[in-house]
Amino acid sequence: MVENRHWFFRLLPHVVLSIGVFIVAFPVYVAFVGSTLDAATIANGQMGLIPGSHMFENYYRTLFVGTAGTTRQPVLAMMLNSFVMAVTIAGGKIIISILSAYAVVYYHFPFRMAAFWLIFVTLMLPVEVRIYPTYKIVADLGMLDTYAGLAVPLIASATGTLLFRQFFMTIPDELMEASQIDGAGPVRFFIDTVLPLSITTIAALFVIQFIYGWNQYLWPLLITTRDSMQTIVIGIKKMIVTQDALTEWQLAMTTAVLAMLPPVAVVILMQKLFVRGLVETEK
Amino acid sequence: MDKRTAFNNRWLPLLLLLPQLVITLVFFYWPASQAVWSSFRIEDAFGTTTEFVGLENYQVLFQTPAYYQAMLTTLIFSSAVAFLSLSIALLLAVMADRELRGGGVYRTLLIWPYAVAPAIAGVLWYFMFQPSLGMVARGLRGMGYDWNPLLNGNQALLLVIGAATWKQISYNFLFFLAGLQSIPKSLIESAAIDGARPARRFWTIIFPLLSPTAFFLLVVNVVYVFFDTFGIIDAVTGGGPSKATTTLVYKVFADGRLGGDLGGSAAQSVILMVIVIALTAVQFRYVERRVNY
Known part of the structure; x- marks a missing residue:
């Protein structure tokens, strides 16, 4: 970069970064190895770093049959639940927040700022601090063990509204004036101009919120009682029995790998959108 | 606006x-x-x-040693995770910021743990450190170290800190890297012309310019440890052994559900809300100042 460096200093970043990658990847690699072994090898503590030969069997059993113990539900069904929850949360947040941001930015109406602040305050408080009252409301509304109960309460958050508001402020006023001259009303302007301009922002938000939704833990733990409504992140926790002898570790690790696959794939395949979404939602 | x-x-x-x-x-x-x-x-x-009953729930709370215990655990837990994950991430980001062959590959390989659910991260770490069958645990025991996080509270806390740090490195790394890349190269080059060696350039130019990013990350990390680590704790230790890993949020959950003390649990929720609102307010004040500066 600036000066010619000694070979040691040219090598150093590669060494440090490789160690970093190793630390980051090691636990996942161990889980992968665990998912290819048979139960006895793990239970006897003979596990090494070389994958075993039971991979196909483990993945087939986990996906389509389920464990023998507490959670008999096949994991494929859990993944479907996780997927529905994640997509509903991401999609729901995007829809309600793009609409509310449009109202706040493009309209002058009484209590506009009051409405904005009402939404803004929710930015600070995650569902964890108001968990039991929220649970009670969802129970009273008869939404326990439903997809709506899983997703809708988590849609209440200001992140999206703020992000879209920020983005709308950067759209030049001339665009709106031009479309007004052309005789377009607010709905036309939204559909023909604002929405197409927002595609990248929508995609970035979707990536972040999909990961957020897929990884939810405490909320689904509380409001799902039937096995058929379990998400995969809850399912794996229930596979690990306190009496360790009963835990089918090879299946638990298979489930862990399957639980990581979709969100990690999203991050790697849509890296640009992911980085953008992350940096912008947190600003 | x-x-x-x-x-x-x-x-x-x-x-x-x-x-x-x-x-x-x-x-x-x-x-x-x-x-x-x-x-x-x-x-x-x-x-x-x-x-x-008025403030009785709060009074009872502040007379319970277990509540102070949870506060102390939360304090140790959040400072350890914030310190470790911020320093490791900063080191990696500084290394990745150079014009490096394969820099993009390193970046991809370092950011994906962001997508791993906290509860899953906990399960992965538990699998390595489970005393009788965990791979790393066997190594520790083989070296004669009496490793058993199921019985030893300090070791359980260490394990949870490890998993939480591991999960948080990628997030901090991304933001540090973005912060580093926004520092004008000309500043660093002119310092180099003046004869400042890399270490000196880092401490006198790069580090001060990164401090807003670091401060932002500090607050985010503390909030992360407060709330998002719930899944890690529940999966790895369940708050034990003998409540050694019960943080404030975990206690809200445990007292309300298992203990059935809804009033006390609600009082704890309210205190948590106040703490988070205070943290966010500090954050916003600082961000405002930064904009003016």
Whole structure:
């Protein structure tokens, strides 16, 4: 970069970064190895770093049959639940927040700022601090063990509204004036101009919120009682029995790998959108 | 911060706001006010009636040693995770910021743990450190170290800190890298011409310019440890052994569900809300200042 460096200093970043990658990847690699072994090898503590030969069997059993113990539900069904929850949360947040941001930015109406602040305050408080009252409301509304109960309460958050508001402020006023001259009303302007301009922002938000939704833990733990409504992140926790002898570790690790696959794939395949979404939602 | 022109319509904007407002009111303001309300009440043993008791729940709370224990655990936990994950991430980001062959590959390989659910991260670490069959645990025991996080509270806390740090490195790394890349190269080059060696350039130029990023990350990390690590703790230790890994949030959960002490749990929720609001306020004040600067 600036000066010619000694070979040691040219090598150093590669060494440090490789160690970093190793630390980051090691636990996942161990889980992968665990998912290819048979139960006895793990239970006897003979596990090494070389994958075993039971991979196909483990993945087939986990996906389509389920464990023998507490959670008999096949994991494929859990993944479907996780997927529905994640997509509903991401999609729901995007829809309600793009609409509310449009109202706040493009309209002058009484209590506009009051409405904005009402939404803004929710930015600070995650569902964890108001968990039991929220649970009670969802129970009273008869939404326990439903997809709506899983997703809708988590849609209440200001992140999206703020992000879209920020983005709308950067759209030049001339665009709106031009479309007004052309005789377009607010709905036309939204559909023909604002929405197409927002595609990248929508995609970035979707990536972040999909990961957020897929990884939810405490909320689904509380409001799902039937096995058929379990998400995969809850399912794996229930596979690990306190009496360790009963835990089918090879299946638990298979489930862990399957639980990581979709969100990690999203991050790697849509890296640009992911980085953008992350940096912008947190600003 | 307003648009020069705006549509004039009285009902359409309210209609557009309605979904968000309804959801926010029903699932945010209503339960939050319920939490405040029930923190002033005590439920009888059968859960049929409640009685207004004023601040008694709070008084009881502040006389319980277990609450201070949870506070201390949270403090140790959050400072350890914030310190470790921020320093490791900063080191990696500084290394990745150079014009490096394969830099993009390193970046991809370092950021993906962001997508791993906290509970899954906990399960992965538990699998390595489970005393009888965990791979790393066997190594530790083989070296003669008496490793058993199921019985030893300090070791359990270490394990949870490890998993939480591991999960958080990628997030901090991304933000540090973005911060580093926004520092003008000309500044660093002119310092180099003046004869400043890399270490000196780092401490006198790069590090001070990164401090807003670092401060932002510090607050985010503390909030992360407060809330998002719930899944890690529940998966790895369940708050034990003998409550050694029970943080404030975990205690809200455990007291309300397992203990059934809804009033006390609500009082704890309210205190947590106050802490988070204070943290966020500090954050915003600082961000405002940074914008002016």
